[in-house]
Amino acid sequence: MDPLKVTFLGPAASFSHQAAVETFGNSSELIPCLSFADAIASVQNQRAEYAIVPFENSTNGSVVQTLDLLVDRSGAYNDVVVCGEYYLAVHHCLLARKGLFPASQRDYSSITKLYTHPQAWGQCEEFLRKHFKGVERQDVSSTSKAGENVLRTTTEANAAIASRFAGEHYGLDILEENIEDTANNTTRFLVLRNAKSERTTQNGFESVKASSTQGQPLTVSKTKKTLTSFMVRQDAPGTLADALLIFKDFGMNLTSICTRPSQIQAWNYVFLVESETDQDKEVVMDIVKNLREVTENCRHLGTWANQLVSE
Amino acid sequence: MDPLKVTFLGPAASFSHQAAVETFGNSSELIPCLSFADAIASVQNQRAEYAIVPFENSTNGSVVQTLDLLVDRSGAYNDVVVCGEYYLAVHHCLLARKGLFPASQRDYSSITKLYTHPQAWGQCEEFLRKHFKGVERQDVSSTSKAGENVLRTTTEANAAIASRFAGEHYGLDILEENIEDTANNTTRFLVLRNAKSERTTQNGFESVKASSTQGQPLTVSKTKKTLTSFMVRQDAPGTLADALLIFKDFGMNLTSICTRPSQIQAWNYVFLVESETDQDKEVVMDIVKNLREVTENCRHLGTWANQLVSE
Structure with missing residues (x-):
């Protein structure tokens, strides 16, 4: 196959x-x-x-x-x-071309330029302030692209902020690991x-x-997550609360609600509701059936095993 | 004063x-x-x-x-x-330096460069495809900045996509108005x-x-909007539904719910709930009092007159 x-x-x-x-x-x-x-x-x-x-x-x-x-x-x-x-x-590393900075002499003062995605600068502020104050920063479209740039630019001493995965992919030296400010x-x-x-x-x-x-023990999850989307009739006040109440009535715990513009009419929304249960799949079908009675364009976007291991 | x-x-x-x-x-x-x-x-x-x-x-x-x-x-x-x-x-206009394209001869073929904010390109796609196919596009940090660039760059024929307000602010000619694809x-x-x-x-x-x-009749709005924020205890399934039910119990219509990471613990959220009512302010205080009993860090972020005129 x-x-x-x-x-x-x-x-x-x-x-x-x-x-x-x-x-x-x-x-x-x-x-x-x-x-x-x-x-x-x-x-x-x-x-x-x-x-x-x-x-x-x-x-x-x-x-x-x-x-x-x-x-x-x-x-x-x-x-x-x-x-x-x-x-x-999500972990960030400092990456450079192989052999440019041997492990025995990790002095980064010769690095004149850093590459990464704009979001990563903000995630590594403390590290950058400590080691790379005033060094030129070049925005690129992804952290992976930053790794590629460092591999290809052989005319200057530069480094990328990207994942270990990207470093290994491009055959770069991983000078520092976990340089992000926030753990987890x-x-x-x-x-x-x-x-x-x-x-x-x-x-x-x-x-x-x-x-x-490859034979590693699977996390056996007891709960299932479900994602549904729907719109509520604008002329029916209270409908959103009614719709959300259905989940409660069937013993599903609402875990998050996202609101996006419907783009059909201004200030009319599509709601994406994620919910969780330790019951079987039949419950989800009952919920969707009930949702369809009070909402519009209701869709069951899937049910899957919860992979979040609680701390 | x-x-x-x-x-x-x-x-x-x-x-x-x-x-x-x-x-x-x-x-x-x-x-x-x-x-x-x-x-x-x-x-x-x-x-x-x-x-x-x-x-x-x-x-x-x-x-x-x-x-x-x-x-x-x-x-x-x-x-x-x-x-x-x-x-x-939000309306976009095509703006150029005063007198560069007199109203009698609106031929834009000499324009070699356009400036605007990245989002505005996408909002004016149809107009751009019709009149500016293949013309160089320069991203800038705001549509206002695009207007300023056009004012200052006197060495070439260029134009900006920005608001009428920006055009008037920089004393530019408004060549075309409402060039956006989507009305409203x-x-x-x-x-x-x-x-x-x-x-x-x-x-x-x-x-x-x-x-x-200046003496224009005010829109007299019958409804008030309220914004509240809160977190729910992670160890109490069903709390989000309970919290939202409080709005319904007091006759407030939920109009939107936004979810943001709490940044205290991963996958723990702050909910921003907007609701609407034609009742007086006392109701909001009762809702907040009840919300505080089931949620954490509940805050009443304000109540104000609804300015949305229904279509």
């Missing part, structure tokens, strides 16, 4: 690429895409079995582009559903599949994951 | 500046700030009576930076409350004051606005 195809937002060595490798292993065919929309469209068109996309970051919150694709206002991704999640710890910065990824795909139904994501983790 | 001081996110001629002028008139002292945080801090420190900040856009949704300042995790803006709102229609693109601004300020209490925002609109 052909290897499973998995799409993610590129370039190679991006955080999404790392999440794809850690989730699906290297026996799958991992396909970088130019946009989140391309990654999801591949699942809708069944050119790929799975897509893996960032959903939220523990510090910065929702990834709005992903929310908007899941909201799917034009119905372009009707068959795409969430079938799993993966938590990726984590991005949650969602794994998407096509609800009509026979291959992903027969060979579910949980079993793919089991084989890619 | 000194004029009222009102802070907004600069530079001059920004959309925030326009909202400040249209809300407070020119008799107030309007003060551009380098960041939203600076604008809000001025109200907390009572160096300014009011701040006006964008809260959400009808197409793009919430302004996350403003949400995070209202969430106020470090308690830096304890006394800042919302006292009003203003809806600003509107940004809602919130007006903030310090709850402890005597001057803004005595001379409320509604009366300031009445005088700045």
